[in-house]
Amino acid sequence: MQTKITELLKIKFPVLQGGMAWISEHRLAAAVSEAGGAGIIAGGNAPAELIREEIRKARTLTDKPFGVNIMLMSPNAEDLARVVAEEKVAFVTTGAGNPGKFMEQWKTAGIKVIPVVPGVALAKRMERSGADAVIAEGTESGGHIGENTTMCLVPQVTDAVGIPVIAAGGIADGRGVAASFMLGAEGVQVGTRFLTAEECQIHANYKELVVKAKDTDTIVTGRFTGHPCRCVKTKFSRSLVNSEKNGISPDEFESLTVGALRKAAIDGNIEEGSFLCGAIAGMVGEIKPAAEIIKEMFDMARELLKL
Numbered sequence: 001m002q003t004k005i006t007e008l009l010k011i012k013f014p015v016l017q018g019g020m021a022w023i024s025e026h027r028l029a030a031a032v033s034e035a036g037g038a039g040i041i042a043g044g045n046a047p048a049e050l051i052r053e054e055i056r057k058a059r060t061l062t063d064k065p066f067g068v069n070i071m072l073m074s075p076n077a078e079d080l081a082r083v084v085a086e087e088k089v090a091f092v093t094t095g096a097g098n099p100g101k102f103m104e105q106w107k108t109a110g111i112k113v114i115p116v117v118p119g120v121a122l123a124k125r126m127e128r129s130g131a132d133a134v135i136a137e138g139t140e141s142g143g144h145i146g147e148n149t150t151m152c153l154v155p156q157v158t159d160a161v162g163i164p165v166i167a168a169g170g171i172a173d174g175r176g177v178a179a180s181f182m183l184g185a186e187g188v189q190v191g192t193r194f195l196t197a198e199e200c201q202i203h204a205n206y207k208e209l210v211v212k213a214k215d216t217d218t219i220v221t222g223r224f225t226g227h228p229c230r231c232v233k234t235k236f237s238r239s240l241v242n243s244e245k246n247g248i249s250p251d252e253f254e255s256l257t258v259g260a261l262r263k264a265a266i267d268g269n270i271e272e273g274s275f276l277c278g279a280i281a282g283m284v285g286e287i288k289p290a291a292e293i294i295k296e297m298f299d300m301a302r303e304l305l306k307l
Helices: 004-009 026-034 048-061 077-087 100-108 120-129 150-160 174-182 204-212 235-245 250-257 260-265 279-283 290-305
Strands: 015-017 039-042 066-071 091-095 112-117 134-137 165-168 187-190 218-221 229-232
Touching: 004 187, 015 026, 015 039, 015 290, 026 039, 026 048, 026 066, 026 290, 039 048, 048 066, 048 077, 066 077, 077 100, 100 112, 112 120, 120 134, 120 150, 134 150, 150 165, 150 174, 174 187, 174 290, 218 235, 235 250
Parallel strands: 015 187, 039 066, 066 091, 091 112, 112 134, 134 165, 165 187
Antiparallel strands: 218 229
């Protein structure tokens, strides 16, 4: 399935694996890239040299293109920007800010830049800054989210910019891929579906929660404190929402959630972990290799699109 995104990134299938902090490490990224997609290593708040090691480990597992996600509000963003330029990764995805100040550095290194955007205005700004494509991410996504849905956001962004648009949020099978193309996207980014890839290294408790999730089993915390984040419903996440409704301050809320993602992904701590997950979790019912996930997704998409 050839699109502007497969041409841009030199990949077989127009699918990016989401850059999920504490989750998207070298083994998952390499497996997705080997299968013909575009794997991503998440920078998060990790030390820059640790991400350099992750990049080099991924290269021992695949010679296919993969990228790194950088959260621009992270305190280590400048160090990560330098490392990815030195390592000359194929592409960078960015969130939580404007990558403009890094653009020349990355372009000089031959790196494609693909920011995540929650709205039209930021998409236009990213195009003016020199982005090669944008990821229009709807509120159905896991993790930090905007308000606009994928169905509403993607066509508006594709109408507003001339660079390729990648759809994200609520995509777990070929129907989501086909729908994204009908909305004008040239590719998709998938996160939640890869949580249950065999190569994903998250704790077994995390995978079990996703596999067992029903259509109503995600919840959004942080709406009242200005940082909405979608995760699996647990006693802990429900307590966070109740605390917000009862008037907890942003600082108090932050103190309750510090380290919660690590507790989920690494420790499998049901009592104190935030198990980030998209609203599509109810469609994710089994654990299988990343290559099988991608093949099933695009076999279905091709059939629906009559390709």
